[in-house]
Amino acid sequence: MYVGAxxxxxxxxxxxxxxxxxxxxxxxxxxxxxxxxxxxxxxxARLGERHRxxxxxxxxxxFGARAARPVAWWFYLAGVPFGxxxxxxxxxxxxxxxxxxxxxxxxxxxxxxxAFAANYAGLRVSAGVQVLLVGLLAVLLAVxxxxxxxxxxxxxxxxxxxxxxxxxxxxxxxxFFAFSGWEAASNLADEFTDPRRATRRTLVxxxxxxLGLAVTTAGTTSDVPLADLxxxxxxxxxxxxxxxxxxxxxxxxxxxxxxxGARLGGRHGLTGLLVLCAVLTAVTLRLDVExxxxxxxxxxxxxxxxxxxxxxAVKLLRSRTAAFALGCTALVLAFSGALLAxxxxxxxxxxxxxxxxxxxPAGRSSS
Numbered sequence: 028m029y030v031g032a033x034x035x036x037x038x039x040x041x042x043x044x045x046x047x048x049x050x051x052x053x054x055x056x057x058x059x060x061x062x063x064x065x066x067x068x069x070x071x072a073r074l075g076e077r078h079r080x081x082x083x084x085x086x087x088x089x090f091g092a093r094a095a096r097p098v099a100w101w102f103y104l105a106g107v108p109f110g111x112x113x114x115x116x117x118x119x120x121x122x123x124x125x126x127x128x129x130x131x132x133x134x135x136x137x138x139x140x141x142a143f144a145a146n147y148a149g150l151r152v153s154a155g156v157q158v159l160l161v162g163l164l165a166v167l168l169a170v171x172x173x174x175x176x177x178x179x180x181x182x183x184x185x186x187x188x189x190x191x192x193x194x195x196x197x198x199x200x201x202x203f204f205a206f207s208g209w210e211a212a213s214n215l216a217d218e219f220t221d222p223r224r225a226t227r228r229t230l231v232x233x234x235x236x237x238l239g240l241a242v243t244t245a246g247t248t249s250d251v252p253l254a255d256l257x258x259x260x261x262x263x264x265x266x267x268x269x270x271x272x273x274x275x276x277x278x279x280x281x282x283x284x285x286x287x288g289a290r291l292g293g294r295h296g297l298t299g300l301l302v303l304c305a306v307l308t309a310v311t312l313r314l315d316v317e318x319x320x321x322x323x324x325x326x327x328x329x330x331x332x333x334x335x336x337x338x339x340a341v342k343l344l345r346s347r348t349a350a351f352a353l354g355c356t357a358l359v360l361a362f363s364g365a366l367l368a369x370x371x372x373x374x375x376x377x378x379x380x381x382x383x384x385x386x387x388p389a390g391r392s393s394s
Contacts, residue, residue, distance in 0.1 A: 028225070048194055053195065056198040077343070105324060118273045121273035124266070167272055252376075326363075333356055
């Protein structure tokens with residue numbers, strides 16, 4: 028279950044986006060984020076043992092309900108809409124590739140529409156199904172990596188840093204999407220007899236899979252790197268497996284994100300997300316927004332959520348480990364550049380909304 032919170036459909040395309048940003052040097056971003064995952068995972072595991080309510084609950088306990096409001100808004104207004112649309116378009120790419128044609132954007136939109144329909148119908152991906160989907164992804168990654176590692180050569184890493192060393196930081200921003208989810212340990216703490224042991228095992232599994240993926244896709248120029256790795260291992264017959272896996276993984280992840288986001292939005296949470304996703308999809312298609320941009324906005328927002336949770340851990344746990352992780356996450360956020368405006372604007376709006384709401388007399392709140 029914990030591996031499933033971290034490992035998702037983002038790995039289907041993020042290696043290519045990271046390589047586009049930094050070339051083979053993007054492997055350094057993978058290593059750095061794996062190292063950062065250790066203090067982040069440990070901090071959230073400790074929070075989950077002592078407190079409840081997820082990241083918003085931790086922030087509320089540490090700094091008050093008003094401070095928790097921006098965290099909820101970050102996830103609801105940006106993290107979910109940009110994340111699910113980006114994930115849907117990733118699935119669309121793989122399915123179109125496997126079918127040998129078709130419009131990836133249209134396929135992605137159909138996946139997103141199906142996930143909304145499922146949520147309106149009250150259908151949820153059960154924990155058992157989620158485990159099976161994650162197991163499928165893990166097996167596919169492991170097989171693809173094991174087959175392709177022997178063919179990796181020094182030439183695949185030349186030139187190593189074609190865009191300069193600072194590009195490694197820019198690659199880390201988009202890759203952060205693949206590492207968001209460690210905070211899920213706080214919500215899953217009741218499911219584990221030993222949360223810290225579960226955390227250690229998850230770190231090992233994720234490290235092996237992510238590092239193997241980073242090495243075997245170094246220097247790739249493909250939009251569907253995992254599909255290429257599988258086709259090298261099994262030939263053209265792997266396309267059908269890839270299409271089915273991409274569909275199930277993408278739908279499962281989107282469905283889960285929408286269900287979680289809808290709870291944050293209250294009574295009309297799902298409808299609000301539908302409107303947000305519809306507007307975002309229209310803007311993306313009209314302005315031809317790149318998938319890289321969508322993933323970077325989602326990553327920046329999720330990094331802000333992680334930073335808020337770590338700040339709460341620093342106060343509630345008096346933890347140097349959390350303080351170190353917070354500093355490193357802030358460094359990743361710094362490389363987001365202009366995209367930092369997204370969580371900043373949303374955060375200010377959330378705080379202003381809270382102040383205005385508290386200033387309205389109770390008898391006139393309905394007006």
